Amino acid sequence: MNTASLTAHELMDRIKIGGITPARIVDDVLARAQAVNPGTHAFIRFADKITAGEGACPLPIAIKDNICVNGSLTTCASKILEGFRPPYDAEVVARIKAAGGVILGSANMDEFAFGSSCETSVYGPSHNPWDLKRVPGGSSGGSAAAVAAGQAVWALGSDTGGSIRQPAAFCGVVGLKPTYGRVSRYGLIAFGSSLDQIGPITKDVRDGALLLNIIAGFDPKDSTSVNAPVPDYTRALGRDVKGLRIGIPREYFIPGIQPEVLAAVRAAIDVFKAQGAQIVDIALPHTAYAVATYYIVATAEASSNLARFDGVEYGLRAFPAVPRKGKLIDMYEETRAQGFGAEAKRRIMLGTYVLSSGYYDAYYLRAQKVRTLIKQDFEKAFGACDVILSPTTPTTAFRIGEKMNDPVAMYLSDIFTIPANMAGIPAISIPCGFDGAKLPVGLQLMAGPFAEETLLAAAYAYEQAAPWHQARASL
């Protein structure tokens, strides 16, 4: 077996017995990453300097391009941040470095994480390692593709409405969105501040637990991070799922789901049943409003978060060829006209609209109320079950270009993942089979706030019984 296809815990085991050195791992993985990157375009750039790390976990990692790395280009795959090198490390990056982690480079993403396919990246799309004509999902598509293609041992993504789980599902890897507040957002270039959460994208569940161990925990620099103890998440792995109550939300099993996805998820339910889990029918009645509500809350926050990209301090600065209204306003308008792509502009306009005077109550305020109802749905549901199970996405990976002209169809590919962000709860996507075209299917599990251990235990139990995660894309 070659180095690039091994999991982090397998590599750590080998380092321990002297079977391989950290330097060798970096060389092998980097060689693989560079060799297949022309096909996947998972990385938009490799780090300037890559040297073997020292520490508890000296493994190479791909970092999504919206997480700040001190002195390295960090652009959110947007033209407006061209040339931007943050003078500081994101908290997660600092923690990874402290553990000896080696940053291989920046993983592609949808511009500012606005998208579900990686197609809105100013650097062009990434390709799904299982079928290069298809999207890897998004917005953390580069991170998921890199892990699936063996271009990184593991990766960091960010998830605002499914941006870790949906690409993980499309690429046949494990993607974990932690509880809001579990991982510091300091240094994550914000999209929807009340929804964003950084999380691991890995080859299996154990790696997810390992990487979460490194990045989770209170950070005084992030007021929304929660000061709760961080357990060793790997200790939850192997827990029996006998008696575990698994809720099946009837609202998630709707017409329009790809039959093969539905079949794979039904089969997964049977796997849990066979292990003694208790399957319960639950209701999440406000699910139907989640996507609409999300696109109000997330775009409102985004419109404000992206105001700082104005050409004044850093990144792109542009002036029109012919002066229009005055030097300053011309600069603002031209910089933002040139710097943002179509989807970013669409979301800034949406968000500006829903916050504007006279519309605030009808949109933003109403959306916040519905968000509370969605949260309450989950609180109620977790009274009746420990874990909620659903498909991660309604379909498997679609073709590049297929949904670019239909934003709403694109938005609907996050229909099952958005509610967890609205409620702030942890959720994971794990591989649960393939469709007829040999494309991976993702199974989503959700748990209550800070119940990552329950989530990981259930995911691990499934993975052990149904090792779909062991399949590797042939590239």
Added chain:
Amino acid sequence: MSTFETVIGLEVHLQLKTRTKIFCACPNVFGGTPNSHVCPVCLGLPGSLPVLNRQVLFDGMKVGLALGCRINTFVKFDRKNYFYPDLPKGYQITQFDFPIAQQGRIAFISGGKKKHVGITRAHIEEDAGKLVHDAAHQCSLADYNRTGTPLIEIVSEPDMRSAQEAYDYLTALKLTLSYLGVSDCDMEKGSLRCDANVSIRPLGEDRLGTKTELKNLNSFSALKRAVEFEAGRHEGVILGGGQIVQETLLWDEAKGRTVSMRSKENAHDYRYFPEPDLVPFTFDAAVIEDVRRTLPELPAAKQARLMTGHGLNDYDASILVQDPALADFFEACVSAGAEPKKAANWLNGPVMKELNDRGCPLAGLKLTPANLVKLAARVEDGTISNLAGKDVLADIVVSGEDVDCVIAAKGLAQVSDDAMLVSVVDEVLAANIKAVEEIRAGKAGVTGFLVGQAMKKMQGKANPKKINEIIARRLTHG
């Protein structure tokens, strides 16, 4: 006589002098090399996040309590969105619907009458940076040192009816705020800034007229002049059959007039919404009482106490409370045995003059209450003259030396030795026969001339009262 009344409300921004900025650990200091007190947070760099400096909350509570406000225990911040190069995030973090303090009131004397002005609210927010316009290079430079300086914005009700009332309100507000020790309250340095909302209406009308907002009021006198000008402008427009347009104007100090900055049509839609990066929280109401206990005695209460407790008149007491340090010094003098009225005279007169001449605060002088009390006593008992007393004061405020040592070293002690004074007086009388004759003829005023001559001979070291007595004695008996 105008048939209109002017209606004024003020918005005052107070910069807090906390050790660090409001949302980051950068030092909160005035000036400095441009962009030397900055970090990713106050520069608004992508990915950075704000963390509230709790001291700002306490200072905000102090301000609210001092202005008699109700304190909100629910703490929430909001974003106010607008583009300007001095605002690196493209939004200002402020408090929209839950200000730290609401519904207060301040009382002061204006035009000899007691006046009350309502405080609508006081809220916490962050200051923006500063733009420097470089005409020579045709460009603007941004300095973000000030970005993230904590501010309290104090909004009054439209309760003032003249420029003088607005001036007196701001004076009273500044005095109260300066007692709290949370800000330098210095308009010149911008740690106290004021915008005015001005409208006029026919006398007897209840509804408010259309208001305009005045900015760039950089001094107390600018406030007064700008409000006067603007009220006059409103009246001119209305009497001319026109209508006031709601807009923001800048006060042009040099030209003495207001200039339109932006109209309502171009007004910003600030798109306020809750700041998602700062989690709202509620604190225990007991904290408010803890903060209330730390409040110093405020000027109104102090003035009342100086009057009833020490028998000072309104004028003396009001001057002393202008500077809490001065009032404290006064009380220390009284404790050290000074007679209150005399101590007030020394402080409000010669000491105040030293402060003004030197342009420094009381703490900048080496004056101690004990030394000032001693000085007053030496003048009182005739050891030195009044004039010499001022000399000694000028010395001890710098040297901090004991009054008696200074008197001795400078040889300022008045000669009270009768024999010596008598011989000097006799010399003067002998040399001024004509004056002596005039006095004998009833021209008593000439005595002063003789006293002056004698003092001159004594090089000022004689007690003039005593010389006067000797002259009188000599002229009756001699």
